[in-house]
Amino acid sequence: MSFLPIRVLVVEEHPFKQLVATQAFKEAGCDWVMAAADLAAALALLDRAGPVDIVLCTLKKEGMQGLTVLEVLSRTLQVKSAIICSGHTQDLHDAIERMIGLLGVGVLGYVDVPVRAGAIASMLTRYLETTVAPASQVAREAGHVLASKACLEHAIARSEVQAFLQPKFNLLTGEVGSLEVLARWQHPQHGVLCPADFLPLISRFDLMDELFFALIEQALTFLREAQDQGYMLSLAFNLEAAQLAHESLLPRLCEVLERHAIPASRLTFEITESGLLEVSPGVLETLIRLRMMGAGLSIDDFGIGYSSLERLCQLPFTEIKLDASFARDLDSSPRNRAVISSTLALATALDMMVVVEGVEHDSQRQQLLKLGCQQGQGYLCARPMSTASVLPWLATKLASHNTL
Numbered sequence: 001m002s003f004l005p006i007r008v009l010v011v012e013e014h015p016f017k018q019l020v021a022t023q024a025f026k027e028a029g030c031d032w033v034m035a036a037a038d039l040a041a042a043l044a045l046l047d048r049a050g051p052v053d054i055v056l057c058t059l060k061k062e063g064m065q066g067l068t069v070l071e072v073l074s075r076t077l078q079v080k081s082a083i084i085c086s087g088h089t090q091d092l093h094d095a096i097e098r099m100i101g102l103l104g105v106g107v108l109g110y111v112d113v114p115v116r117a118g119a120i121a122s123m124l125t126r127y128l129e130t131t132v133a134p135a136s137q138v139a140r141e142a143g144h145v146l147a148s149k150a151c152l153e154h155a156i157a158r159s160e161v162q163a164f165l166q167p168k169f170n171l172l173t174g175e176v177g178s179l180e181v182l183a184r185w186q187h188p189q190h191g192v193l194c195p196a197d198f199l200p201l202i203s204r205f206d207l208m209d210e211l212f213f214a215l216i217e218q219a220l221t222f223l224r225e226a227q228d229q230g231y232m233l234s235l236a237f238n239l240e241a242a243q244l245a246h247e248s249l250l251p252r253l254c255e256v257l258e259r260h261a262i263p264a265s266r267l268t269f270e271i272t273e274s275g276l277l278e279v280s281p282g283v284l285e286t287l288i289r290l291r292m293m294g295a296g297l298s299i300d301d302f303g304i305g306y307s308s309l310e311r312l313c314q315l316p317f318t319e320i321k322l323d324a325s326f327a328r329d330l331d332s333s334p335r336n337r338a339v340i341s342s343t344l345a346l347a348t349a350l351d352m353m354v355v356v357e358g359v360e361h362d363s364q365r366q367q368l369l370k371l372g373c374q375q376g377q378g379y380l381c382a383r384p385m386s387t388a389s390v391l392p393w394l395a396t397k398l399a400s401h402n403t404l
Contacts, residue, residue: 004028004029004030004031004124004128005128006030006032006053006054006124006127006128007030007032007034007049007051007052007053007054008025008030008032008033008034008052008053008054008055008056009033009034009035009036009042009045009046009052009054009055009056009073009079010022010025010033010034010035010036010056011035011036011037011038011039011042011055011056011057011058011073012035012037012056012057012058013037015037017058017113017114017115018035019035020114020115021035021056021114021115022035024114024115024116024117024119024120025056025115025117025120027117028120028121028124030124034049038065038069039065039068039069039072039073042069043072043073043076046073046076046078046079050078051077051078051079051080052078052079052080053079053080053081053127054079054080054081054082054083054108054124054127055070055073055079055081055082055083056082056083056084056115057069057070057073057082057084058084058085058086058113059084059085059086059088059096066086067096070082070084070096070099070100070105071099071100071103073105074100074103074104074105075103077104079105080105080106081105081106081107081108082100082105082106082107082108083107083108083109083110083111083120083123084096084107084110084111085110085111085112085113085115086110087112090329090332090333093107093110094333094335094336097325108123108124108126108127109122109123109126129379129383149205149207152198152201152202152205152207153207153210155185155187156210156211156214157214159214159218160186160187160188161183161184161185161186161211161214161215162183162184162185162186162218162386162387163181163182163183163215163218163219163222163387164181164182164183164384164385164386164387165179165180165181165182165219165222165235165384165385165386165387165390166179166180166182166382166383166384166385167180167377167381167382168180168236168355168375168376168377169376169377169381170374170375171359171365171368171369171373171374171375171376172369172374174381174397176233176381176394176397177232177233177234178233178234178235178268179234179235179236179390180235180236180237180238180270180377181215181216181235181237181238182238182384183195183198183199183215184384184386185197203240208240208242208243209243209246209248209249209252212237212239212243213252213256215237216237216253216256217256218387219235219237219387220256220257220260220262221260221387222387222390223235223260223262223266224260224261224262225391226390226391226394229391231391231394233266234266234267234268234296235266235267235268236267236268236269236270236296236298237267237268237269237270238270238271238272238300239269239270239271240271240272241271241272241283244271244282244283244286245280245282245286247282249286250286250289250290254293263294264290264293264294264295265294265295265296267295267296268295268296268297268298268318268319269290269295269296269298270299270300270321271287271297271298271299272300272301279311279314284314287315287316288316291316291318296318296319297315297316297317297318297319298317298318298319298320298321298355299312299315299317299321300321301321301323302320302321302322302323302343303322303323303325303326303339303343309346312346312350312352317352318352318353319352319353319354319355320343320346320347320352320353320354320355321355321357321377322339322340322343322354322355322357323357323358324356324357324358324378325358326339326340327340327357327358327359327360327364327368327376328358330363330364330367330368331363331367337367337371340356340368340371340373341371341372344371344372344373353374353375354373354374354375355375355376355377356368356373356375356376357377357378358377358378359376359377359378359379359381360378360379360380361380362380364378364380365380
């Protein structure tokens with residue numbers, strides 16, 4: 001059995017259930033599993049052993065102890081994700097996810113008691129795919145290597161931080177017309193690192209503009225190569241709201257676009273909704289100028305930030321990117337279906353496009369089509385891939401489509 005680089009904390013007061021849950025994680029491939037009977041013991045373990053990747057906690061039908069455990073452990077900033085033993089209703093699960101999500105902890109899923117390895121296997125896989133990069137456990141243990149501003153500047157300048165691309169696709173036909181540009185660090189010692197391993201440091205050291213323009217250089221080079229091979233694609237880039245206030249942003253962007261002979265109409269800029277809580281005149285001017293240049297503007301992670309409707313009315317967005325949390329549990333969550341349907345109606349009235357994130361399974365695709373969604377993004381189509389991999393992938397996809 002190959003062991004997973006995941007540290008687990010099981011919080012369960014019943015000794016036998018605790019033993020079964022601990023064994024389930026070990027059977028699923030987790031070599032590092034701790035157990036605690038209550039909150040105090042869990043906090044003591046975290047103090048001694050350090051942060052964990054996943055906490056398993058039980059929410060009983062009556063009593064609030066389990067909820068308190070989740071809340072307090074989330075506030076310690078020493079837990080990344082949770083698996084919850086619960087038989088509560090979907091609306092309560094949604095509210096719980098929202099609560100601990102605001103504290104920086106994601107919910108991987110819900111399981112019954114006793115916990116079985118088969119029930120948690122897909123959740124562990126999802127955690128690895130979305131949170132842990134290859135060798136990132138080693139990187140965390142050697143975190144001091146990543147904490148230097150000079151190291152990060154060096155990595156950006158030498159193109160160790162690379163543009164990876166994930167397609168947005170037509171939910172009905174599978175056709176790909178646009179790709180989101182994401183960052184991956186090809187670290188010389190620690191392998192491929194995901195954004196969670198380095199973006200907070202890049203932001204802390206005020207290097208977001210340097211990263212953005214390094215990625216845009218790589219991505220526009222790819223776009224020219226794709227165009228030469230007959231693919232007319234568009235790209236989406238992430239921008240923090242704070243970057244929009246920088247006076248140098250637009251002049252540098254115009255220079256790069258002119259040098260690569262790429263029109264701004266081939267680009268969309270995704271701005272996270274929660275970053276737009278306060279919009280200064282300078283930020284609004286930049287958004288207006290980007291639209292006047294022909295670029296698209298997308299409000300990212302829509303539905304989980306603040307003042308969503310107000311921002312849609314005030315700012316010149318062309319696209320709504322619905323957060324992945326709404327694509328989960330579509331069969332069992334009428335609330336999620338209602339949010340998606342309402343967002344589609346709102347977007348139609350405002351003449352905007354909607355892209356649903358987190359489309360991982362064909363059942364989700366089918367449900368989204370029934371609701372009227374046209375565009376999606378997620379593992380069902382493709383995982384993020386290097387710029388060198390995209391054109392061969394597109395060629396293979398086109399060839400397979402032509403043979404159907």
